[in-house]
Amino acid sequence: MSQPAKSARDAISHEVVVETAIRLVEENDLDALTMRRLSAELGTAVTSIYWHVGNRHALVDLMVDKLLADMRDVTVGGRTPRARITSLCKQWRDRLWDHPHLIALAHERNKTLAMFQPMQAALARELHAVGLRGKAAAVAIRGLQLHVVSSVVIERTAQRGPTTDATDPTAWPAITDDPELIAALSAQVDYRAAFDLTLEALLDRFLG
């Protein structure tokens, strides 16, 4: 869309700005993305960024779009439809997990769900294979999609800070007769196991 800039001297371009911004975020933090720091990284002045991408909001939009474009392809493995759906969901979960800053960015731009269309298409194919169509298939897709997104979001935010979000073991006056339960609740949350469990519950529900 944007031609490679007519003038020969351009030290900067639309794409370079976005790429540098992404690098800045991935190497550090979302907070590290400030216009001044980005301009310093580019070796230019702040205003050039504004000329090229508008403002910070637009810049983040461009970053999200670029990152989402890199996640378009989907590969499915497994013999049964259920196995393939499971693999799809886990694959997508891991993929999101590997791009934690994409999560944060998309979160900031309300595109958390919009990034899921490739997965939606792949899921639809599998659901068709087991006879689920129309509204019922849509419900299943939405359920699985929300499950994947929310798992990653919750786990990422939970481990974002140094405080491990531990609960206070002394705060269950009503269940002192079940020490094993208290111990389990006091331990770190096993998000991966929780993800798998709820996924299976959803598949039981949808696939019967």
Added chain:
Amino acid sequence: MSQPAKSARDAISHEVVVETAIRLVEENDLDALTMRRLSAELGTAVTSIYWHVGNRHALVDLMVDKLLADMRDVTVGGRTPRARITSLCKQWRDRLWDHPHLIALAHERNKTLAMFQPMQAALARELHAVGLRGKAAAVAIRGLQLHVVSSVVIERTAQRGPTTDATDPTAWPAITDDPELIAALSAQVDYRAAFDLTLEALLDRFLG
């Protein structure tokens, strides 16, 4: 803990600061909580706030603690354990929903899960009633808890901005033979229905 301030002239106090900060956030936005604006609202200088609560981080901590204290009580309704658990989860969901800024605040402080201890205790009681104890009960509690939290977080962030996070109906090349599915996927997400569905799936799983 904190005595009512010895001097008689104090126009400000620990509690007043926190209460005003909460009011500021609930009437506007989390972004509206700036130290200067808070001090203006209190009719005092910025430094007084720092004297009373330390810094912004500590202030938010206090706000979260205060809001959580207001949510401690739990009431359970329903005849069967399953009905009571359902009611519990929905009650917590609605309660969190009514305090959207609490979600944002707790999110910022990594206390999203820590606020759930009263609900955990109530759930444990119900699970004991159906024979689920120890580790199995903990898994169920964690699953339900994560489900409630993530539902609210996702829905809140999805409706935070004016862009409705709609997906692009033309982006499913593979499933053009199921117009009803495409229509359903293009419509607004019915989070409430998705919540109920996954909740039932989880209960099927845990309660057999």
Added chain:
DNA sequence: GGCGCTAATGTAACGCCGTTACATAGCCTC
């Protein structure tokens, strides 16, 4: 060449933010 036009960059500022060094005022105890 000189000219204007547009694209791109740079300078400097505005108003906001969180935070803090420092001075000041009120009140209590001696």
Added chain:
DNA sequence: GAGGCTATGTAACGGCGTTACATTAGCGCC
């Protein structure tokens, strides 16, 4: 009254997003 502690106020620092404005570089064109 003299210190001492509590509480408030003044003024500043550095950083943020953004913008008004000046400046430069490259282009076609006469």
